[in-house]
Amino acid sequence: MFKARMKFAKEGRAKYISHLDLMHTMQRAMARCQMPLWFTEGFNQHAYVSVALPLSTGYSGECEFLDFNITSESVPVNAVEALNDVFPEGLRAIEIYPLEDGGMKVGAIAWSQYRIIWGFEGRVPDGFADAVRALFARSSVEIVKRSKRGEKTVNMKDLMRGLTITETADEVTAVVTTAAGNDNLSPEYLTRAIRQYLPQYDIPFAAYHRMNVFTADGTPFR
């Protein structure tokens, strides 16, 4: 048995595949390209596949990871191409590599970089981009964060870094790195903070895309 990791993208129509469905979809794609998946023995045989840091349904991402076990000695040649030939629209394998010594631990992921696009019916309202810049330039932006343990007021600035904001005629794009892992900050909180602190602006559309994930010291996860 052999542990492997696939870096993949989940975009376009595939954004809407939920986490659980993604695992089935991946297993079936692997069966179609005859990837020698390893199955558990015994009563209820199943393949081992696991997605690191699942994306919320509706988010896209180009830095997603799937761990799986195969029975062959090494990653089959052309595995990336073979999978891409049998994936549903919107899934794309980028790289498949062996996980020596177990590889980087998923628990080591500390930061995710996202692209957020705020869209409008017509043109971007006057002053919106600057108002957003000014909002997140404050030293403290308090929001109510919800987690399994309940609600808590936090300064979201502690959980985000490296925000840049650009605009086109009908969209404003933010690139931001937010905390992942235990005390994480979903990028949706940026949209929420704008709605809370800048209620004069109506944001009809918001799209989220994960660009990168990092460990605590800023090393790209792989």
Place this chain on the structure above:
Amino acid sequence: MHKKMEAILSRVQKPARYVGGEWGSVTKDKASVDLRFAFCFPDTYEVAMSHLGSRILYGLLNDQPGIWCERVCAPWIDMEAELRAAGIPLYGLESGDPLSDFDIIAFTLQYELSFTNILNMLDLGGVPVLAKDRTELKHLVACGGPCAYNPEPLADFVDVFMIGDGEEIMLEFTDLYRRAKREGWSKQAFLVQAAQIEGMYVPSLYEVSYREDGTIDRVTPTNGAPALVQKRIVRDLDTMYYPESFVVPSTDIVFDRAMIELFRGCPRGCRFCQAGHTYRPLRTKSKETLIRQAEAVLKNSGYEEISLSSLSTSDYGDLSGLTEALLDYCEPRHISLSLPSLRADSFSTELMQRVQKTRKSGLTFACEAGTQRLRDVINKNIREEDVLHACEIAFQGGWNNVKLYFMIGLPTETTEDLDGIAEICKKVAYCWKLNTNNRARGVRITASASCFVPKPQTPFQWDAQDTLEQLREKQAYMKTIMKTKNVTYNWHDAETSVLEGVIARGDRRQGRAIYLAWQRGCKMDGWDQCFDYDKWMQAFADAGLDPAFYASRQRPLDEVFPWDHIGCGTRKEHLKREWELSREAAVTPDCMRKCAGCGANALLKGGKCCV
């Protein structure tokens, strides 16, 4: 994808079912095709994608270079509200183009309670719901499937019906349509020609007159349409088109697995069963074909489960050889095999034990009725001894999960028959006690009772369905007698069965009631959370129709039925004879033992059934 759509998808339940792009879905260049075909399923994506017949026809149509067939499903309530609010029309899953861009809009009719969804989908797609309001050749609405054996309640909405096996008739229909489109025919000219294709029924070419008592006097074809539209059948399943691959949904559906079809038709003649009478004669696929198709479909889909589909799997000639060969392929690939519709005999039980070594999912027995007398009335050739013997083997083999299916409201039913249901359950529970080697683990016996609905084209088409009150009384009685420990009793509310019964044997005057019901918000009627019985009853009243006239009236043997001009292969005289035999509780042997002379053999070359 448009921003607006993305925003909607972020708000609705299970958005993956609305986006398409699955493995196996077909995308073509619009400019390269001359026929855009919308294959519509009037229910949710999860139900639609589970339907084998639709998977076959989707493949067949897209195999034609000039045709692009797309799938259209009924959006769930939340999605419909969003689409309407945003002014986005219902669309094809492959292209995202509105339904109104399609030439042919075809629906498969699996269930009477999905009829309002047809109207709703047309309306959501920007297509007029009434056939008379669609004046062009474009937006031709076609229907096929089991409910097309009584197409009349939909006559106001549908332009053409395909009767029988879609694989056989579909391409003749699309060829004619493409020619009409190329040559610029009017819709009327096309319909007149279409009626000349065997198995095509064009309701607007038939005039119906009624008697004073409300029954039909006569149905008169016009414009050269045939007096009897006989169904079409695929004669040879081995050479019939079968897709090498299926659409593999990226989200969970009802039957999320590969399927192969052992045969069409059923050699048994259960008198309540519409499929058993409308799919005759029996046609079998050879073992070699099945193995080849199973391997291809598993390889191309990546499914981890395959099921054998048929009305009566145990009747397949070499079932043991087939499963053996399939297991040889499946086991090393971690693919499981499931065999539904097995009969309760020991052979089946042994087979199931071998097949489902790792998954003891449970045994199911369709007993249907509680006493031998009533089982003889309905010609269900299953004996209590068979069930108990099969249970004995299963319980000894460590199984502890049994499901028993019954019907209440069958013709001639008495209290004794209802008591019989409780009796059987008690005996099964006792059988477990005697045979299990692990009492501590317990047993789960589930008994489900559905309400009988008399269907057209069956021997019980003359029978009165129990009224809502009668069914409710019987259900209440059942609850008092189903007291055995370890037996869970399930029943289903009778209201949906009553409406199903009304529409199943309806005539074309019902179009008005269906239209009113839809206008007042009835849709997804097959889903309990959406079904509104009172609204339906009001719609019937406002259309000037009495539901009881259709459902709870014992019909005289010489009545002209609304579906008499639709031929299902089985002759009416045969059905009549079967009805008469049923009143004497006399059984008719299955086709393998003795031909009952139903007439369906006439559809075969040489006129001989192969059983």
